[in-house]
Amino acid sequence: MLGNRERASWLSWCKPARGAPADDPRLTPARAATAPRYLIAIEGVSKVFVGRDATVQALSLVDLTITNGEFVSVIGPSGCGKSTLLMLVSGLIPATTGTIHIGGKRIEGPTSDLGIVFQQDVLLEWRTALENVVLQAQIRKQDLIEARERARQLLAMVGLESFASAYPHELSGGMRQRVAICRALLHDPPLLLMDEPFGALDALTRDQLNSDLLRIWSDRRMTVLFVTHSIPEAVFLSDRVVVMSPRPGRIEKIISIELPRPRRLSVRQTLEFIRYNEMVTEVFKSLGVLREEDG
Amino acid sequence: MSIDIMEPQPPSPVRPRDARPYAALTLVGIVVVWQLATTLLEVPGYLLPSPAAIVGDLIRRWPTLLANSWVTIFEIVLGFIISVLIGIPLAICITYSRALDRALYPLIVGSQTIPKVAIAPLLLAWFGFGLLPKIAIVVLVAFFPIVVSSVVGLRSAAPQMLYLARSMGASPGQIFWRFRLPNGLPSVFAGMKVATVLAVIGAVVAEFVGADSGLGYLIMVAGSDFKIEQQFSAILVLSLIGMLFFWVADLVERLLLPWHVSIRADEAGS
Numbered sequence: 001m002l003g004n005r006e007r008a009s010w011l012s013w014c015k016p017a018r019g020a021p022a023d024d025p026r027l028t029p030a031r032a033a034t035a036p037r038y039l040i041a042i043e044g045v046s047k048v049f050v051g052r053d054a055t056v057q058a059l060s061l062v063d064l065t066i067t068n069g070e071f072v073s074v075i076g077p078s079g080c081g082k083s084t085l086l087m088l089v090s091g092l093i094p095a096t097t098g099t100i101h102i103g104g105k106r107i108e109g110p111t112s113d114l115g116i117v118f119q120q121d122v123l124l125e126w127r128t129a130l131e132n133v134v135l136q137a138q139i140r141k142q143d144l145i146e147a148r149e150r151a152r153q154l155l156a157m158v159g160l161e162s163f164a165s166a167y168p169h170e171l172s173g174g175m176r177q178r179v180a181i182c183r184a185l186l187h188d189p190p191l192l193l194m195d196e197p198f199g200a201l202d203a204l205t206r207d208q209l210n211s212d213l214l215r216i217w218s219d220r221r222m223t224v225l226f227v228t229h230s231i232p233e234a235v236f237l238s239d240r241v242v243v244m245s246p247r248p249g250r251i252e253k254i255i256s257i258e259l260p261r262p263r264r265l266s267v268r269q270t271l272e273f274i275r276y277n278e279m280v281t282e283v284f285k286s287l288g289v290l291r292e293e294d295g
Numbered sequence: 296m297s298i299d300i301m302e303p304q305p306p307s308p309v310r311p312r313d314a315r316p317y318a319a320l321t322l323v324g325i326v327v328v329w330q331l332a333t334t335l336l337e338v339p340g341y342l343l344p345s346p347a348a349i350v351g352d353l354i355r356r357w358p359t360l361l362a363n364s365w366v367t368i369f370e371i372v373l374g375f376i377i378s379v380l381i382g383i384p385l386a387i388c389i390t391y392s393r394a395l396d397r398a399l400y401p402l403i404v405g406s407q408t409i410p411k412v413a414i415a416p417l418l419l420a421w422f423g424f425g426l427l428p429k430i431a432i433v434v435l436v437a438f439f440p441i442v443v444s445s446v447v448g449l450r451s452a453a454p455q456m457l458y459l460a461r462s463m464g465a466s467p468g469q470i471f472w473r474f475r476l477p478n479g480l481p482s483v484f485a486g487m488k489v490a491t492v493l494a495v496i497g498a499v500v501a502e503f504v505g506a507d508s509g510l511g512y513l514i515m516v517a518g519s520d521f522k523i524e525q526q527f528s529a530i531l532v533l534s535l536i537g538m539l540f541f542w543v544a545d546l547v548e549r550l551l552l553p554w555h556v557s558i559r560a561d562e563a564g565s
Contacts, residue, residue: 092458112464118455126477126554139463139473169558 374433444486
C-alpha cells in the first residue's frame with residue numbers, strides 16, 4: 001500500500017487538464033485552488049483501426065475527464081469502442097488523434113501505474129491463486145516476501161484466504177475473477193481499469209462481486225474506469241455513467257448518479273435507482289440502440 | 296447486505312480413476328487367447344508362434360537382443376535430443392520472426408508430405424552405413440511434431456494475457472519466460488511425446504534400410520531366415536523401449552507441469 005505521504009505526492013502532480021471545457025464552473029480561476037484534480041484527461045481522442053480490407057472508426061473525438069477517486073462507468077452497445085477507450089487509457093494501444101493524460105503525464109506507451117481486469121480472468125494456470133497475485137510484484141521486481149503478505153491480505157479481503165494455494169482450475173469463475181482483481185490491486189495502483197470484468201459470471205456471483213468491488217473501492221479511494229454493457233450494474237457502481245453511441249463511438253451523455261453511498265444491493269429496489277436506469281435506457285432509445293414495437 | 300453464494304471450501308484432491316488395471320487385464324486376456332488358439336488350433340510356428348515360444352526365444356537370445364537394443368536406444372535418444380535442441384529454438388524463432396514464419400514454416404509443414412522411409416536410402420548413400428544416417432532419419436521424423444506443437448503452444452497466449460503482461464511493465468524477456476513459454480509448455484510436451492514414438496519408428500526404418508546391428512537389423516535378418524519367433528521377440532523388446540520412452544516423457548511432464556496434468560484429468564473425468 002502507498003503510505004499517506006506517497007499518496008499526497010501522487011496527488012500533487014495531478015494537474016487540471018489542459019484544454020478542459022472553459023464553461024466548466026470547477027475550472028474558473030477563483031475556484032482553481034479547490035477544484036477537483038483530474039486524474040485522467042481524455043481530449044479529442046479518436047481511434048481508427050486499419051485492416052487489410054477496411055478501416056474501422058472505433059472512436060470519434062472523445063473528451064472525458066475523470067477526477068481522482070471517482071468511479072466512472074462507460075456503457076454502450078457492442079462494438080461502440082468502449083473497450084477501445086479503456087485500452088487507450090492504459091496506453092496498450094495508441095490513439096489515432098488526441099491526447100490522454102494520467103496524473104498530468106501524457107500517455108504514449110503502456111503505462112504500468114494502474115491495474116487492469118479483463119472479462120477473462122487471464123489467471124496463469126501454472127500458478128496458485130497466491131502466486132498469481134504475487135506475479136504483479138514479480139514482474140515489477142518488488143520485494144516478494146512483503147508482496148506475499150499483501151497478496152494474502154487481499155485474498156482474505158475477498159474471502160479467498162483458504163484458497164491461496166489452490167490452482168485456478170480448482171476455482172469457480174467468480175473466485176477466479178476475484179483473484180484477478182487482487183492481482184490488479186497488489187501494487188496499490190491509483191487507477192483501476194475494468195473491461196466488462198463480470199460479464200461472464202452468473203447473476204448472483206455478479207451481484208456479490210459488484211458489492212465486493214464497491215467495498216474495495218471505498219476502502220482504497222482509487223479511481224475506477226469500468227466498462228460494462230449492463231445498465232443496472234453501471235448505475236449501481238458509479239459516480240458517473242458515460243453513455244456511448246454505436247460505432248463510431250461518441251460520448252452521447254454523461255449521467256451523474258447521486259445515489260447515496262455506501263450503496264447496498266437493496267438500493268436497486270428504490271425509485272431513484274429505477275429512474276437512473278430509465279435515463280440511460282432513454283438515451284439508448286433515442287440512439288436507436290433500443291427499439292420497441294409499440295413505441 | 297451481502298449474499299452468501301458459496302461457502303468457501305478448500306479444494307478436495309481430485310482422484311482420477313486409474314484405467315491401467317483394466318488395460319492390463321485386457322492384455323492378459325489377449326495373451327491367454329493367443330496361447331490357447333496357437334496350441335488348440337495347432338498353428339505352425341513359422342506362421343504365428345505362441346506367446347510361450349516368443350518368451351522362450353526372448354530368454355534364449357537375451358544377450359544378443361540386449362546388445363542390439365543398446366544400439367537402437369542410442370540412436371533414438373541421440374536423435375530425440377537433437378530434435379528437441381533444433382526444434383524448440385526453431386519454434387521460438389518462427390514465433391517471434393514474421394519473416395521466418397513466412398519463409399520457413401510453410402516449407403517445414405509441406406516437407407512432411409515426403410515419406411521419410413523413401414528418403415532413407417538416399418541418406419544412406421550420402422552418409423554411409425554408420426550411425427549418422429540413422430540419427431539423421433530419427434531427427435527428420437521426430438523434429439517435426441516438436442516444431443509444430445511448440446509453435447502452436449508459443450502462439451496460444453491470449454491477447455489479454457499479453458496486454459496484462461505489458462500493463463505490468465513486463466520486458467520482452469519476462470513476457471517470454473513468465474507468460475509465453477509456460478503457457479505453451481503443455482503443447483511443447485504433447486509434441487515431444489509424439490516425437491518419442493516417432494523416434495523409435497525412425498530408428499527401426501533406418502536399420503531396415505542399411506545396418507549391421509540394432510533391433511531393426513535383427514528383425515530384417517530373422518525375417519529373411521523365416522524365424523518368426525525371433526521377429527516377434529525383437530518387436531516385443533522394441534515396443535517395450537517405445538513404451539519406456541513415452542513413460543519417461545510422461546513422467547517429466549508430470550514433474551514439470553503438475554497443474555496441466557490435473558486439468559487434463561479433470562477434463563477427462565467430466
